[in-house]
Amino acid sequence: MDFRPAVFFEALTSPAFITGVELTISLTVVSMVAGLGLGLLLALMRGSPVAAVRTVAWGYIWIFRAIPTLVQLLFVWDALPQLIPAFRGEWFSPFFAGAIALSINEAAYAAEIFRGGLLSIDDGQRLAARALGMSPVKVFSKVIAPQLIRVTIPPLSNDFITMLKITSLASVISLQELLARTQTLVASTFRFVEYYSAAAIYYLVLVSIFMVIQAQIERRFVWSSQAPTGRGTLSRVRQLAVLR
Amino acid sequence: MSEPRPLGHLLDESVLGEPVAASHATSEGYLLEAIDLHRRYGHNEVLRGVSFGVHRGDVKAVLGPSGSGKSTMLRCLALLEPVDRGEVRLEGKRIGVRESGGRLVPLSEATLARERSNIGMVFQRFNLFPHLTAVGNVMIGLTEVRGKSPTEARDIAKNMLDRVGLAERAKYFPGELSGGQQQRVAIARALVMNPKAMLFDEPTSALDPELVGGILSIMEELANEGMTMVVVTHEVGFARRVADRVIMMDGGLIIEDAPPTEFFESPQQERTRKFLEAVQ
Numbered sequence: 001m002d003f004r005p006a007v008f009f010e011a012l013t014s015p016a017f018i019t020g021v022e023l024t025i026s027l028t029v030v031s032m033v034a035g036l037g038l039g040l041l042l043a044l045m046r047g048s049p050v051a052a053v054r055t056v057a058w059g060y061i062w063i064f065r066a067i068p069t070l071v072q073l074l075f076v077w078d079a080l081p082q083l084i085p086a087f088r089g090e091w092f093s094p095f096f097a098g099a100i101a102l103s104i105n106e107a108a109y110a111a112e113i114f115r116g117g118l119l120s121i122d123d124g125q126r127l128a129a130r131a132l133g134m135s136p137v138k139v140f141s142k143v144i145a146p147q148l149i150r151v152t153i154p155p156l157s158n159d160f161i162t163m164l165k166i167t168s169l170a171s172v173i174s175l176q177e178l179l180a181r182t183q184t185l186v187a188s189t190f191r192f193v194e195y196y197s198a199a200a201i202y203y204l205v206l207v208s209i210f211m212v213i214q215a216q217i218e219r220r221f222v223w224s225s226q227a228p229t230g231r232g233t234l235s236r237v238r239q240l241a242v243l244r
Numbered sequence: 245m246s247e248p249r250p251l252g253h254l255l256d257e258s259v260l261g262e263p264v265a266a267s268h269a270t271s272e273g274y275l276l277e278a279i280d281l282h283r284r285y286g287h288n289e290v291l292r293g294v295s296f297g298v299h300r301g302d303v304k305a306v307l308g309p310s311g312s313g314k315s316t317m318l319r320c321l322a323l324l325e326p327v328d329r330g331e332v333r334l335e336g337k338r339i340g341v342r343e344s345g346g347r348l349v350p351l352s353e354a355t356l357a358r359e360r361s362n363i364g365m366v367f368q369r370f371n372l373f374p375h376l377t378a379v380g381n382v383m384i385g386l387t388e389v390r391g392k393s394p395t396e397a398r399d400i401a402k403n404m405l406d407r408v409g410l411a412e413r414a415k416y417f418p419g420e421l422s423g424g425q426q427q428r429v430a431i432a433r434a435l436v437m438n439p440k441a442m443l444f445d446e447p448t449s450a451l452d453p454e455l456v457g458g459i460l461s462i463m464e465e466l467a468n469e470g471m472t473m474v475v476v477t478h479e480v481g482f483a484r485r486v487a488d489r490v491i492m493m494d495g496g497l498i499i500e501d502a503p504p505t506e507f508f509e510s511p512q513q514e515r516t517r518k519f520l521e522a523v524q
Contacts, residue, residue: 122369122371124367124369124371125371125373127324127367127371128365128367128371128372128373128430129373130324130357130360131322131324131360131363131364131365131434132360132361132384132385132388132389132433132434132437133357133358133359133360133361133385133389133437134357134385134388134389135353135354135357136353136354136357138388138389142384142388143373146375147374147375150375221375223374223375223417223419224417224419224420225377225415225416225417225420
């Protein structure tokens, strides 16, 4: 067996790896936040009384769930500048292209999760809130959103983890995230086992950290007088999600 | 039976922090009136011309088989549902519409919201907000609609919960309360808004039999304190004892409207007689 622990540990702590990880995290967070925002909008559009609005949302979801993520990435990075001259500028970096492609893709999935969440909320909730005299914005932010967050945390967490991993696809558009860094190092050393293992360990650690965060958030959404009532994280998460 | 309580136990200026709207509403003519309400869903005509009025402080009980349009009628009165034809009047003023270029058009959802807050509504399935505690449920209308500070709203809400007998349950979530307790929270949630009238949509139909009495006695208390009420119910005893007038609805129409003694002793319509035989 040819496994050199020294090379493995060196890879784990190498600055190149760390910058790759940073890029992976920021691309995940940016794409996820933009994707969730657009996804929520699409979900609300699918419930619109206007048929044209519903159709637009349906068409979006149909297209971007059907096309492979890798094709979307390549299209945004290579085809978009050909199609639209505005995208030929210096500013159109691999990171930017990756974030656009991944958030467009995520929005299509998140829209369906949000739609399912909205369907799961009893009509009586909306009715009671309206009867109290709440405006449509208040009905959504104070009554619907908190319940929507609770039911969508598990499926959206799944999406988050998927996103963390598919950012590695962005290595094909020369974004120097974790996988691209690994491949560069492998190419110069041919130490496949050590470097790919180190990359795997990083993904494992990142997902584990996220799982802990998810559990924390879920605990805050247990609506019981017996549950530990925390302030900090909870109110921040709520404020984030309330979308005024 | 609960022990007798002083008048103004539920409708108390010192709890609300302002004059009780229900007892200061103008009482010329009807306080709440439905005129020729029509409502259809596709080909299904749910309301086919419903008219009635309630004087200030009166209780109107509404009976009728399911599908007769009772709930829809109540939702139209609460402005939760638009009417295709007809009007709803509160204190003689037409609500839910505005004049624009000589024509009446429905109000925007945001303006409707303000008008809705003058009419309290209690639902069959309570519809409490599961993410808020009992006190959170009662105060949310005050903070989000009336613009009161959280401190003031919490005080009012706690006092109102105390009045409906739930002081020690204030910090519990709806999922931790019995049906009867949930419905009392729902009543408190409507009352703190200081409504001019209250609408009840089968408030005891989803309750275990032993919890029905508690809710009915709160409603009776409310009636005694002068709240104007429209109550859709199957509780014949309550209608007989508390209502000033009883309405029978069938097929989207009011087929009988009479004082309780007359209504129950000598109903004019064969349909009413059959219905009463079936429910009693």
